[in-house]
Amino acid sequence: MRNLLHIRDLRISFNLPEGRLEAVRGVSFRVPAGRTVALVGESGSGKSVVSQAIMGILPRSASIDSGRILLNDPATSSQVIDIASLHPDSQAMRDIRGSRISIIFQEPMTSLSPVHSVGNQICEALHLHRKVSTAEGLSLATEMLRLVGFPDPAKAINTYPFELSGGLRQRAMIAMALVCRPALLIADEPTTALDVTIQAQILKLIKDLQSELGMAVLMITHDLGVVANVADEVVVMYHGEIMESGTLDDIFKAPAHPYLSALLRAVPRFHMKPGERLVPIREIKKRADGAFLAQKAEQAVSADPTILKVEGVTKKFTIRKSGLFGGGKESAVLAVDDVNLTVERGECLGLVGESGCGKTTLSKMIMRALTPDSGSITFTGGRPGDSETDVLALHDKALMNFRTQIQFVFQDPFSSLNPRMTVGEIIAEPLVIHGIGDAADRRKVVEELMGVVGLNRQHIRRYPHSFSGGQRQRIGIARALALRPQLLICDEPVSALDVSIQAQVLNLLKDLKKDLGLTYIFISHNLAVVDYIADRIAVMCQGRLVELAPRESLFRAPAHPYTKALLSAVPEPNPNQRLDLTALMQGRASDPTAWPAPFGIDGEHAMTMVDLGGGHQVRARADAAPELLLCRPQPVLQTSTKV
Amino acid sequence: MLSYFVRRLLVMIPTLLVISLVVFFIIQLPPGDFLETHIAELIAQGETVDSARIAFLREQYGLDKPMIEQYWVWLFGLLQGDLGYSFEFELPVGEVIGNRFWFTVLLAVATTIFTYIISFPIGIYSAVKQYSMSDYTVTLIGYFGLAMPNFLFALVLLHYANIWFGLSIGGLMDPRYIDAPWTLDKVISVINHLWIPMLVIGTSGTAAMIRRLRANMLDELQRQYVVTARAKGLSSTKIILKYPLRMALNPFIADIGMLLPQIVSGAALVSVVMDLPTNGPLLLRALQSQDMFLAGAFLMFEATLVVIGVFLSDVLLAMLDPRIRLGGASSK
Numbered sequence: 001m002r003n004l005l006h007i008r009d010l011r012i013s014f015n016l017p018e019g020r021l022e023a024v025r026g027v028s029f030r031v032p033a034g035r036t037v038a039l040v041g042e043s044g045s046g047k048s049v050v051s052q053a054i055m056g057i058l059p060r061s062a063s064i065d066s067g068r069i070l071l072n073d074p075a076t077s078s079q080v081i082d083i084a085s086l087h088p089d090s091q092a093m094r095d096i097r098g099s100r101i102s103i104i105f106q107e108p109m110t111s112l113s114p115v116h117s118v119g120n121q122i123c124e125a126l127h128l129h130r131k132v133s134t135a136e137g138l139s140l141a142t143e144m145l146r147l148v149g150f151p152d153p154a155k156a157i158n159t160y161p162f163e164l165s166g167g168l169r170q171r172a173m174i175a176m177a178l179v180c181r182p183a184l185l186i187a188d189e190p191t192t193a194l195d196v197t198i199q200a201q202i203l204k205l206i207k208d209l210q211s212e213l214g215m216a217v218l219m220i221t222h223d224l225g226v227v228a229n230v231a232d233e234v235v236v237m238y239h240g241e242i243m244e245s246g247t248l249d250d251i252f253k254a255p256a257h258p259y260l261s262a263l264l265r266a267v268p269r270f271h272m273k274p275g276e277r278l279v280p281i282r283e284i285k286k287r288a289d290g291a292f293l294a295q296k297a298e299q300a301v302s303a304d305p306t307i308l309k310v311e312g313v314t315k316k317f318t319i320r321k322s323g324l325f326g327g328g329k330e331s332a333v334l335a336v337d338d339v340n341l342t343v344e345r346g347e348c349l350g351l352v353g354e355s356g357c358g359k360t361t362l363s364k365m366i367m368r369a370l371t372p373d374s375g376s377i378t379f380t381g382g383r384p385g386d387s388e389t390d391v392l393a394l395h396d397k398a399l400m401n402f403r404t405q406i407q408f409v410f411q412d413p414f415s416s417l418n419p420r421m422t423v424g425e426i427i428a429e430p431l432v433i434h435g436i437g438d439a440a441d442r443r444k445v446v447e448e449l450m451g452v453v454g455l456n457r458q459h460i461r462r463y464p465h466s467f468s469g470g471q472r473q474r475i476g477i478a479r480a481l482a483l484r485p486q487l488l489i490c491d492e493p494v495s496a497l498d499v500s501i502q503a504q505v506l507n508l509l510k511d512l513k514k515d516l517g518l519t520y521i522f523i524s525h526n527l528a529v530v531d532y533i534a535d536r537i538a539v540m541c542q543g544r545l546v547e548l549a550p551r552e553s554l555f556r557a558p559a560h561p562y563t564k565a566l567l568s569a570v571p572e573p574n575p576n577q578r579l580d581l582t583a584l585m586q587g588r589a590s591d592p593t594a595w596p597a598p599f600g601i602d603g604e605h606a607m608t609m610v611d612l613g614g615g616h617q618v619r620a621r622a623d624a625a626p627e628l629l630l631c632r633p634q635p636v637l638q639t640s641t642k643v
Numbered sequence: 644m645l646s647y648f649v650r651r652l653l654v655m656i657p658t659l660l661v662i663s664l665v666v667f668f669i670i671q672l673p674p675g676d677f678l679e680t681h682i683a684e685l686i687a688q689g690e691t692v693d694s695a696r697i698a699f700l701r702e703q704y705g706l707d708k709p710m711i712e713q714y715w716v717w718l719f720g721l722l723q724g725d726l727g728y729s730f731e732f733e734l735p736v737g738e739v740i741g742n743r744f745w746f747t748v749l750l751a752v753a754t755t756i757f758t759y760i761i762s763f764p765i766g767i768y769s770a771v772k773q774y775s776m777s778d779y780t781v782t783l784i785g786y787f788g789l790a791m792p793n794f795l796f797a798l799v800l801l802h803y804a805n806i807w808f809g810l811s812i813g814g815l816m817d818p819r820y821i822d823a824p825w826t827l828d829k830v831i832s833v834i835n836h837l838w839i840p841m842l843v844i845g846t847s848g849t850a851a852m853i854r855r856l857r858a859n860m861l862d863e864l865q866r867q868y869v870v871t872a873r874a875k876g877l878s879s880t881k882i883i884l885k886y887p888l889r890m891a892l893n894p895f896i897a898d899i900g901m902l903l904p905q906i907v908s909g910a911a912l913v914s915v916v917m918d919l920p921t922n923g924p925l926l927l928r929a930l931q932s933q934d935m936f937l938a939g940a941f942l943m944f945e946a947t948l949v950v951i952g953v954f955l956s957d958v959l960l961a962m963l964d965p966r967i968r969l970g971g972a973s974s975k
Contacts, residue, residue, distance in 0.1 A: 055874055057870060094877075094878065097873070105870070110866060110867040111871045112871065113872075114890075115890065115964055115966070117965070125875045128876050129876060160965040162965075163969065173871075176871075177874075
């Protein structure tokens with residue numbers, strides 16, 4: 001097979017104020033025409049730098065020291081072009097860029113200009129490389145938008161990126177990259193920022209277009225699930241060097257290099273053996289000798305172990321579309337619709353759903369950061385002698401005192417820590433706010449907490465910027481633990497972290513729960529992560545709780561069509577269990593009117609949580625209980641074979 | 644868009660009404676009024692006071708009436724284009740201001756255009772060539788412009804123009820054209836004189852704008868969509884003009900509303916120094932001598948400029964930025 005792209009001994013370095021940094025050190029690989037090559041590695045491995053070098057869009061501080069990037073593209077020239085020798089701003093390079101090689105980026109939100117229409121940005125790419133009239137260009141762009149799955153391409157051409165959802169933006173980005181029919185598409189983490197069902201759709205789209213346009217794809221990703229589903233060949237990078245490369249089956253069946261097998265063991269996946277632990281690539285050393293762990297929370301659980309009751313909670317957000325005289329139309333979005341939940345002491349309740357499904361809104365209401373329109377939230381404690389607290393009735397001092405009971409771990413470890421405070425100040429801040437202890441006491445607690453989350457106690461005076469993402473997230477966890485809360489709400493605590501770091505933080509959370517007797521509400525869109533850490537899982541869709549079940553029964557025998565769609569869209573890091581991309585519900589999985597009876601919402605039947613036994617509840621028509629019980633859903637994952 | 648435009652226009656009415664109330668309150672704040680000051684002055688000079696005339700003026704302008712009534716009279720006068728009577732000049736305010744209004748507008752517009760024309764290319768250039776020799780040079784000159792007070796710059800220019808070239812560059816036209824009918828020569832004379840105050844008043848604004856444009860552009864140049872544009876194969880010049888510049892524009896359009904009055908009032912000192920026939924010096928005098936209607940007219944004029952400027956920038960922003968035009972509904 002002809003090699004479209006051949007990279008030979010590529011070396012790239014950055015000239016930084018603090019010295020020269022060799023980001024890519026002698027990398028060689030090939031991309032055969034019409035095939036998909038996955039470039040895998042954690043952040044900082046140099047995989048994106050390689051893609052920028054291929055595109056000729058390296059940052060100013062970077063330079064190619066040696067090596068060749070050979071493009072053999074018979075469609076434009078009979079000669080092999082060495083991209084590495086071309087000046088990035090030369091006409092020859094600009095003719096290749098965007099025309100023969102295109103790229104799509106991770107962030108569909110920021111990769112498109114917000115003030116130019118989608119059509120404008122697509123046509124621009126077209127007019128740069130092909131001589132077509134304006135009308136022709138528009139029709140070609142419309143055709144491309146249809147190809148990438150826009151329901152109404154003629155209308156979409158005049159929309160602006162901010163009017164589109166994340167998935168549609170990424171489709172627009174793909175249309176822009178493909179409108180000149182390139183020979184090679186570089187996809188730099190194209191689905192990392194997207195929900196799992198959207199991710200599956202985009203992967204399918206890239207695959208379909210690949211065969212239709214006959215192009216090669218260089219897929220840059222850290223997600224081994226994605227790799228297993230789309231790649232023909234795999235190249236694994238680590239610290240600027242290639243660790244391993246080969247065909248997909250070779251790589252997954254017999255990972256020769258320890259790095260890849262370590263990476264495979266560090267990623268949460270379904271079918272993990274009960275009690276199996278993830279093995280982080282870099283284990284953290286915890287120090288658990290302090291008084292903090294010794295004062296383990298009271299473990300005696302009362303007869304009713306419920307720690308938190310959420311009953312009929314509803315929250316509407318009104319969006320004002322201003323009219324002529326300010327008043328205007330008001331439309332309401334039901335963010336959370338009649339949600340009932342209980343959390344038991346000592347368990348981890350996973351809350352799963354796509355972005356915008358209301359899971360964060362719900363958690364904020366439990367925290368009293370938002371006030372629900374109706375419903376009640378009761379904190380019962382779950383220990384003998386604990387009294388019930390009506391969370392929504394709390395005010396002033398009582399609310400302040402209550403806040404020590406529930407703490408929050410945020411998603412973004414970068415923006416959730418004040419960059420002007422030292423780690424010591426950050427972790428001690430909750431204690432200061434609640435006036436607990438004097439400076440010496442606090443310092444002792446902070447040091448112990450740093451040991452508990454595996455941070456070096458000598459770093460107490462450092463500022464957050466000198467820590468990595470995983471370390472920062474551990475600082476956030478230490479801060480949340482400072483007040484000795486009963487309940488910890490973790491809102492996507494690992495989704496902003498690199499795969500190799502995820503395992504560290506997940507294991508830490510697991511250990512802390514056991515050691516401190518904590519209760520978690522764990523919010524995530526990543527089903528494998530939730531599967532790893534949660535005891536019970538609640539699935540939310542469009543503000544409604546659609547299914548609630550113990551972890552095993554939810555993943556083995558999902559009842560609700562939405563849960564099934566979610567599960568079927570998760571790419572497994574196993575080439576033998578490729579996604580059934582054709583089975584996706586055409587993006588309608590989260591549309592309640594598209595669900596089959598008795599789950600669909602038709603406005604005529606009252607919906608309720610039907611109990612399937614064993615703590616498994618599913619939202620369905622109230623009168624459908626008997627038939628649901630009769631045909632208990634078959635375990636869908638049983639058929640898949642383990643390797 | 645049309646409904647936004649109309650609503651925005653309608654909102655200006657109550658805004659201006661409230662401003663007029665505040666302005667009237669402010670010009671009434673100092674104890675006494677012009678007539679009392681005037682009488683005291685005359686008595687001190689041992690002159691007789693024409694009590695009949697004072698009483699006539701007092702009655703005509705309702706100075707003996709309660710304040711709220713005086714306000715109504717003033718407001719209705721304003722609405723009909725009657726700006727009131729200047730006690731000091733013993734002329735209707737409209738006549739006192741006369742051409743000064745148009746000269747002020749001319750100077751303000753010229754200065755604004757000067758500021759934009761100079762600062763945009765330099766700002767973009769110094770952002771694109773960040774940390775280069777030329778960037779440092781421009782930055783240094785910019786700091787000079789920022790640090791030097793306008794009036795001082797005016798004095799320096801006046802002094803050296805006279806010493807080196809024997810030129811008198813004060814005023815907005817050659818003295819022989821003052822009060823002369825408009826002719827082509829007079830226009831040319833105005834244009835010849837205009838550039839100096841333009842330069843003097845515009846320098847600090849230009850320097851400030853270069854700094855801000857540079858900072859904005861540096862932010863925007865880092866953005867992902869710039870990389871996307873590069874990846875399409877666009878040339879660097881086209882990328883900069885189409886994407887980051889477009890995004891960096893917003894703050895400047897939003898600034899128009901603030902820029903106009905700043906130039907008008909900030910120019911007062913320069914106008915005094917350079918003897919320019921603009922509003923500034925007159926406003927200063929009117930405030931000193933409690934010539935309330937004259938002062939009120941000027942204050943209203945500036946306030947109206949702010950309101951119109953903000954209106955203009957709002958409409959321009961809505962036209963330029965689809966997120967503002969269409970985004971109302973999609974925000975959470």
